[in-house]
Amino acid sequence: MNPIKRDPLWRPNLSDFMTSAAGLWLVVVASGIYHGINPGMGWPLAVSAALFEGQRTALLRALAALGFGHLLAMLGILLPFAVMFVLVEYQREIRIGASCLVIAAGLYLVINRRHPRFLSRVKPSRLALWSFLVAMAHGAGLMLVPIYLGLCVPGGPGPDYGAPVQLMSFNIGIALGVAVLHTAAMILSGGAVAYAVYRILGLKFVSQSWFNLDVVWALSLILVGGIGLWAAL
Amino acid sequence: MTIRPDPTFYASPKIAMEAPAETLAFTLMLSPDFSQPDGLAVVDVDPKSKTYGQILHSVMMPNTGDEFHHFGWNACSSALSPLTGHAFLERRYLIIPGIRSSRIYVIDVKEPLKAKIHKIIEPEEVFEKTGYSRPHTIHCGPEGIYVSTLGGGGEDGTDGPPGIFIMDCQTFEIIGRYEIERGVQDKHYDFWWNLPRDYMVSSEWALPPQFENGIVPEDLLSNKYGHKIHFWDLRGRKNIQTIDLGENHQMALEIRPAHDPVKQYGFVGVVVDTTNLEGAIFTWWRNDDGTFEAKKTITIAPQPADAEDLPPLLAGFGAVPALVTDIDLSLDDKFLYVSCWGQGEMHQYDVSDPMNPKLAGKVEIGGIVKKTKHPSGKDFGYGPQMVEISRDGKRVFWTNSLYSTWDDQFYPGERGAAMVVAHVQEGGGLELDPDFYVEFPKGYRSHQIRLEGGDCSTDSFCYPSV
Numbered sequence: 001m002n003p004i005k006r007d008p009l010w011r012p013n014l015s016d017f018m019t020s021a022a023g024l025w026l027v028v029v030a031s032g033i034y035h036g037i038n039p040g041m042g043w044p045l046a047v048s049a050a051l052f053e054g055q056r057t058a059l060l061r062a063l064a065a066l067g068f069g070h071l072l073a074m075l076g077i078l079l080p081f082a083v084m085f086v087l088v089e090y091q092r093e094i095r096i097g098a099s100c101l102v103i104a105a106g107l108y109l110v111i112n113r114r115h116p117r118f119l120s121r122v123k124p125s126r127l128a129l130w131s132f133l134v135a136m137a138h139g140a141g142l143m144l145v146p147i148y149l150g151l152c153v154p155g156g157p158g159p160d161y162g163a164p165v166q167l168m169s170f171n172i173g174i175a176l177g178v179a180v181l182h183t184a185a186m187i188l189s190g191g192a193v194a195y196a197v198y199r200i201l202g203l204k205f206v207s208q209s210w211f212n213l214d215v216v217w218a219l220s221l222i223l224v225g226g227i228g229l230w231a232a233l
Numbered sequence: 234m235t236i237r238p239d240p241t242f243y244a245s246p247k248i249a250m251e252a253p254a255e256t257l258a259f260t261l262m263l264s265p266d267f268s269q270p271d272g273l274a275v276v277d278v279d280p281k282s283k284t285y286g287q288i289l290h291s292v293m294m295p296n297t298g299d300e301f302h303h304f305g306w307n308a309c310s311s312a313l314s315p316l317t318g319h320a321f322l323e324r325r326y327l328i329i330p331g332i333r334s335s336r337i338y339v340i341d342v343k344e345p346l347k348a349k350i351h352k353i354i355e356p357e358e359v360f361e362k363t364g365y366s367r368p369h370t371i372h373c374g375p376e377g378i379y380v381s382t383l384g385g386g387g388e389d390g391t392d393g394p395p396g397i398f399i400m401d402c403q404t405f406e407i408i409g410r411y412e413i414e415r416g417v418q419d420k421h422y423d424f425w426w427n428l429p430r431d432y433m434v435s436s437e438w439a440l441p442p443q444f445e446n447g448i449v450p451e452d453l454l455s456n457k458y459g460h461k462i463h464f465w466d467l468r469g470r471k472n473i474q475t476i477d478l479g480e481n482h483q484m485a486l487e488i489r490p491a492h493d494p495v496k497q498y499g500f501v502g503v504v505v506d507t508t509n510l511e512g513a514i515f516t517w518w519r520n521d522d523g524t525f526e527a528k529k530t531i532t533i534a535p536q537p538a539d540a541e542d543l544p545p546l547l548a549g550f551g552a553v554p555a556l557v558t559d560i561d562l563s564l565d566d567k568f569l570y571v572s573c574w575g576q577g578e579m580h581q582y583d584v585s586d587p588m589n590p591k592l593a594g595k596v597e598i599g600g601i602v603k604k605t606k607h608p609s610g611k612d613f614g615y616g617p618q619m620v621e622i623s624r625d626g627k628r629v630f631w632t633n634s635l636y637s638t639w640d641d642q643f644y645p646g647e648r649g650a651a652m653v654v655a656h657v658q659e660g661g662g663l664e665l666d667p668d669f670y671v672e673f674p675k676g677y678r679s680h681q682i683r684l685e686g687g688d689c690s691t692d693s694f695c696y697p698s699v
Contacts, residue, residue, distance in 0.1 A: 044315035044696075048429060051697045052495060113234065114403070120317045120375035121468050124429050130316065203244040203696050207313055212236045212321045 024151050028144065028178050032185025034220070035070070035140055036193070039210045042066040042131055043190035043197075047206065049127075050198045059194055062127055067187040069131025070140070074179035076132075077141030078148050082171035085152050086164045095153070095232035098145045099225045105139040106221030113214055139221055146228025148178050234321045234403075241324045241686040243310045246492040246564040247698035249624045249687065256282070257345050257685040258621075258630060259327060260652055261301040262291070262677040265637035269676060270294040271301040273329065275345050276652065276671055278630070278684070286669040290346045294338060295353075299331025300637060303681045305371025307339070307378060307402055311428055311693040317375055322402060326351055327683065328378060330368035333445065335359050337368055337380075339405050345685065352405050362407040363398040366390045367441060370423050372693065375468060377402045379411060381424050383441060390441035395421040397435070416472030420459040423488045426467050428693050430494060432519065433465040436485040436501055447638040450546060454507060456480040462488070462501055462517060464525045476527045478515055481508045485515075489562040489569070489690070491587070495697040498587050500569055501527070502560040510535035512555030512573060516587045531590050533557065536576055538602045546642050547575075553601050556643070558635050559619050561689055563626040565698070568593065568661070570629055574616040575643065577603045579631065579655065581663050593661030598653065599633060601643060607653060608667035614648020615640060621682040622689040629655045629663065634678035650679040 035041045045066065050059035084094055116137050122130045135141060151174050197205045243249035256279035262272045272293040277284045308322035327340045335356035342348040360366060366384035373379075378400040384390025396418070397411035412418075422438035437459020443449050452458060460482045464474040478485055482503040490499030498518035506513055514531035533555035540548040547553060556575030562568070562584070569590065571580040577600015582590040597605045599613040607613045615633040622629050633651045634640050640648075650673035655663040673679055683691065 039315060039320070042315060044313075048315070048696050051699055052429065115317070115319065117376050122316070123468055124316055124431050203699070204248055206244045206696070207238045207240075207242055207320075210238050210313075210320050212234060214234070214321075 021151065024147055025181065027147050028182050029185045031143060031147070032182040033189040035182075036186035036189030036191075038213055038217070039206070040138070040213065041070070041134065041140070041186065041190065042127070043194040044206050045127060045130075046191065046194040047197045047203070050194075051203075056195070056198065059191075059198060063187050063191045063194065065127035066131040066190070067183050069128035069133075070135050070186055071179055071183040073132045073135035074141045074144060074182055075175065076136070077145060078175040078179055079172065081145055081149065082152070082175040083168065085149065085171050086168050088167070091153060092232055095146070095149050096229060098149055099228035099232060102139070102142045102145055102225030102228065103222050105142050106218045106225060109139065109218035109221065110215065138217065143221055143224050144178055144182060146224050146231070148175060149228065150231060151178065235323055236321070238313060238320045239308065239322065239324045242308075242313050242320070243687070243692070243694065244313050244696040245698045246566075246694050249310065249692060249694070250564050250626065252624055252686065254625060255623055255684040255686055255688075257289075259342065259345075259683045259685075260632065260671070261304060261329065261680040262650065262673055263299075263301045263634070263637065263680060264297065264676060265634075265640065265678050266676075267298040267300070267333075270297050271299045271331065272677075273327065273340055273348065274671075274673065275342075275348060278628075278654070278669075286671055288671065288673070290348060291674075292340055292348050292350065294350070296334065296336060298334055299336055300333035301329055301680060302332045302636070303370050304329040304683065306373065306683070306687070306691055307405075309373045309687055309692040311373045311695060314375070314428055314695040319402060324687065326405075328371045328380070328400070328405075330371070330380065332367045332369055332383060335366045335368060354405065354407065358407060359398075360386065363410055364393055365395055365398055365410070367395070369421075372425060372691075373402065374399075374426065374693070375428070377408060378405075379424070381421055381435070383421055383438060383444075394419040395440075397421075397424060411470055412472075413470040414472055416463070417461075417475050418463045418472055422459065422486055425488045425490050425499070426693065427490055427494050427497065428467070428695050430497060430519070431467045433467045434488045434490065434499065434501075434517065435463045435465065436488050437461055438484055438486060444636065445638065447642050448546070453483055453505075456483060456507055458483040459485055460503075461485065462527065474525050476517070476525060478503060478527060481506050482513060483507055486558065487560045489560055491566045492562065492564050492689070492694055493566055493698045494694055496566060500560060500562065500584070500587070502557040502571065504557055505554050506532075510550060510552055510554040512557035512571075514557065514560065514569070514571060514582075514590070518587070528588070530588060531571070531582060533571070533573060533580070536602070542602045544601065544643055544645055547601070556616070561620045561622050563622050564624055564689055565626060568626065568657070570620050570622060572617045572620050572631065574618050574635055576600050577605055577616045579617040579620065579629070579663065581657070581661060583661055594658070594663040596655050596663045596665055598665065607651070607670050608665050609670050611670050612649070613651050613653070615644050619681045621684060623684060624687060624689070627657050629657060630682050630684075632679035632682060634680055637678070640678065649673075650677050652679050652682065
């Protein structure tokens with residue numbers, strides 16, 4: 001089995017920062033904060049839980065459930081790519097395909113601004129399920145795919161590995177790392193907002209701080225997909 | 234869709250109470266003989282205004298015979314539920330069903346003084362898409378706008394039970410029936426819910442042949458009107474429990490849950506107890522195990538009257554029943570207002586302890602026997618009926634018509650439309666405002682009132698008052 005050579009087509013792109021491992025990991029954290037402070041991803045539910053039970057442990061329990069659902073949604077999207085990316089000779093195509101998928105998801109969300117009705121059928125007590133479905137429905141996991149693939153690409157920031165098994169475990173390891181770091185950032189930022197609203201800012205902040213991010217969110221997907229595409233081509 | 238949530242969406246009832254007071258009210262006008270189109274009146278309720286108590290604008294419909302009754306907003310504070318993601322709707326449209334025609338109007342009131350018809354849903358579409366008829370109560374819920382109906386299919390609305398259907402909250406397309414499992418529910422009237430606790434409560438008035446051409450005394454005396462309340466798994470769309478209030482408790486109408494979603498209780502008004510002519514309020518509540526119970530907590534005794542003062546329907550009883558036809562709960566869950574339409578009284582109960590309500594205030598106006606005049610000296614026909622409370626709980630508005638054909642049985646002859654306001658005193662007590670008496674166009678009657686920016690029977694809240 002031939003060891004994987006550095007991809008001759010791979011070239012530094014955008015900037016040294018964006019292609020460095022540190023830069024990509026920072027984007028993972030930043031996207032986590034972005035998802036965390038977006039009320040649509042659930043921090044108001046943690047405030048509500050704490051107010052209903054009158055104790056902050058309820059806030060933590062709600063955050064844990066929301067985080068678990070979000071983590072599963074991230075892994076649900078990233079792991080298939082981790083497996084697929086073992087096909088080294090198709091990595092470029094996979095990156096292009098993945099980027100196009102992310103752009104398509106963004107375009108779909110720009111055009112179709114309706115919220116999926118099935119989300120309103122989820123029981124308020126099933127926060128983890130809700131968090132999972134809401135992340136899936138809004139392509140929260142997809143947003144990470146181009147960043148993730150950037151971290152996995154041979155000759156990129158990651159090390160060169162030879163055997164597919166090693167490559168697979170490397171890819172899965174990165175996927176776990178991306179999902180956990182992203183979710184941790186999401187829960188910490190969302191949790192900070194929720195706690196501040198619960199203890200200091202008060203409930204008025206819920207409506208005051210809630211901006212319609214639908215378009216920004218969809219454009220974020222297109223942007224991330226575009227950068228991924230640009231990097232892959 | 235907007236960038237920020239509508240400023241009239243409030244996270245909790247407490248925040249809604251602190252919001253600026255309403256300056257306009259929307260009141261439904263109906264033509265009881267169906268000779269003129271029904272309409273929506275925009276009423277000045279700003280005491281500082283020169284036109285206080287006057288109709289500033291009316292929207293008249295292009296049809297006759299709709300019979301307007303209840304109505305509601307396209308969006309309310311429930312839009313702030315983080316579960317549904319509809320925070321960027323506008324409270325902009327009033328959804329007005331005709332309970333006689335089954336036609337539904339969507340009125341754009343973004344500029345209230347230029348309010349206009351935005352969309353009309355013809356009856357055939359309601360029948361075809363839902364199998365229901367005679368749409369009634371409107372609430373904004375998890376999957377869109379929920380509309381209760383009083384009739385099933387067929388000419389007289391008895392082909393299948395009535396129920397609730399859902400409309401899209403943006404396009405106003407009818408999506409379809411709500412119920413997946415209705416259990417024993419076979420009549421319908423009002424419904425409301427506790428959104429975060431995920432349950433709904435519905436009530437029963439009667440089937441269309443029992444009300445459209447007037448009350449059917451034989452059916453009432455044989456206890457054939459509705460007397461059950463139904464509890465639903467809201468998002469599961471299943472009837473999980475039915476409580477029979479007792480067949481003598483005829484016509485369980487308005488459902489008023491506590492506004493603060495932490496509280497798991499509410500009230501339902503019963504028009505008349507056929508064993509003793511009492512009016513009654515039941516308190517219902519949810520136990521920790523998810524089961525529900527209900528107990529009668531208020532009774533209002535009939536008042537003796539001479540047969541000659543009574544309409545033929547009541548003459549044989551020698552007494553006038555309270556006829557509890559509407560109830561409404563203030564946003565702080567402190568005061569329950571009870572319309573005694575027959576006796577001409579508006580009662581205010583302190584329900585701080587929901588199991589032990591105390592009469593805190595009372596106003597007499599109109600009534601079958603008493604016919605009390607308004608403090609302005611004007612006559613007040615019929616009795617206090619549809620009641621609406623301002624968000625801050627300081628003003629209580631009401632109108633006087635119950636339902637065209639029933640008005641004529643209990644109050645024969647044309648008595649005229651009215652809308653009045655009473656001011657609530659600190660700690661309880663009510664006083665009518667002598668300067669507020671809305672005059673409606675000739676030949677019309679007045680029914681439900683909605684207040685600008687929300688009131689005490691529209692908005693559902695998703696966060697506790699703290």
